[in-house]
Amino acid sequence: MRVAVFGTGAVGAYFGGRLAEAGEDVTFIARGENLLALRAHGLRVASIAGDFHLPTVRATDDPALAGPVDVVLVGVKAGQVAGIAPLLRPLLGPHTVVLPLQNGVEAAEHLAAALGPQRVLLGLCRIIVQQVGPGAFRHSGVAPALAFGALDARLPMALGPLRHAFRRAGIGVEEPADLRVALWEKFLFVAPFGTVGAAARVPMGELLAVPESRALLRACVIELAALARAGGVALPADAVDGVWKRYEQTPVAGTTSMQRDLLAGRPSELQAQTGAVVRLGQTHRVPTPVHDILYAVLWPQEIAATRLNAAPH
Structure with missing residues (x-):
């Protein structure tokens, strides 16, 4: 599965990193010192679920070089989602889905307004994780988990393979009755x-x-x-x-x-x-x-x- 992590902060780095560790094809979209560190030293995560280091990762500041992909994980801060939503377009193919990982309740709506509701997932994550330096992160609490589902019935991709990919990466996937x-x-x-x-x-x-x-x-x-x-x-x-x-x-x-x-x-x-x-x-x-x-x-x-x-x- 081809995955792009747009916004390689703490949450994006953890979930994207676990997918890459499990063998998925992941590209990290980052900038500044974080991008330089990812290119030079890879991704490091100290975790209560087991530390890992990916010495080589694909990292860029240009979404056009990463897309199209199957899944976009949106890892920017919640207040930035509306502003960056148009920048995701180069990542989108006919069957791409976009999964927001932010706190708050408005991220999916912001993405749907820019990209169309048919390809946006309603999602949430559970984890306590912080960035401790460029390309370096610490997961200090909460068993990592995700919950996600379609915002619109026209979703172009079956979600079973995506749930399987996260579970194979050691990430819990919840399926609540009402997301x-x-x-x-x-x-x-x-x-x-x-x-x-x-x-x-x-x-x-x-x-x-x-x-x-x-x-x-x-x-x-x-x-x-x-x-x-x-x-x-x-x-x-x-x-x-x-x-x-x-x-x-x-x-x-x-x-x-x-x-x-x-x-x-x-x-x-x-x-x-x-x-x-x-x-x-x-x-x-x-x-x-x-x-x-x-x-x-x-x-x-x-x-x-x-x-x-x-x-x-």
């Missing part, structure tokens, strides 16, 4: 965690230990559950309590990628997570006062990070 519910259940976990954690600037253990931040976190989860249901997502009745149990099982030092990016002064997924809650609340006329305030607190930090990273060095 939209699964996507929103993940969003229900990660968005409040990252939003409150970034505003408080502390990890999960400290959020739960302080009554005021604990209450703030639960208020965010309740708001988001109400928003999902208003949008027609059939969340289970115990969705809030289910998320809360997962929070209490989260390592005390646990943080989200959005939180880590904001604390480090890097552009983050704020718009695709907290911003999405605010926007969707307005669309569905669901009050989101807690998210509104936290978004207003965090947005200036995102602007500063974007300005800093856009400045010449």
Whole structure:
């Protein structure tokens, strides 16, 4: 199977790397120091599921040199998906499918608007993985897993071979009865965690230990559950309590990628997570006062990070 990973950040590198390790034909689309490192030293992943090093990988910054492929894994940050979607066209053949791996609930819609819904998958991934240097990554928690399905009945490719390829690479493949519910259940976990954690600037253990931040976190989860249901997502009745149990099982030092990016002064997924809650609340006329305030607190930090990273060095 021919695979292109567009955006070789932590998530794309891990899932694409495992596919390449299992013998699939994978091309990594990257840029800057990351691209140079991939070309010079290959891909290195330290993982709780077993370290691996691919000393030679195919890497480019030009999608036209990689395509067409069977599958495109989209590994950029969620806030970048709409902007990069047109750049994926050189990767597309008659039977290509596009699988987004982002946090959030809007990535598939952004891709479908640019590429057509018939070739886009609704997808989510589960993993804790970070980039620790150019071409180097660390998988530190959560058994890697994916769930995906067709956004449109006209999907040009059977998904059985793709699921088999991931399983052969040691990646769990879930097949939930309702993929939209699964996507929103993940969003229900990660968005409040990252939003409150970034505003408080502390990890999960400290959020739960302080009554005021604990209450703030639960208020965010309740708001988001109400928003999902208003949008027609059939969340289970115990969705809030289910998320809360997962929070209490989260390592005390646990943080989200959005939180880590904001604390480090890097552009983050704020718009695709907290911003999405605010926007969707307005669309569905669901009050989101807690998210509104936290978004207003965090947005200036995102602007500063974007300005800093856009400045010449």
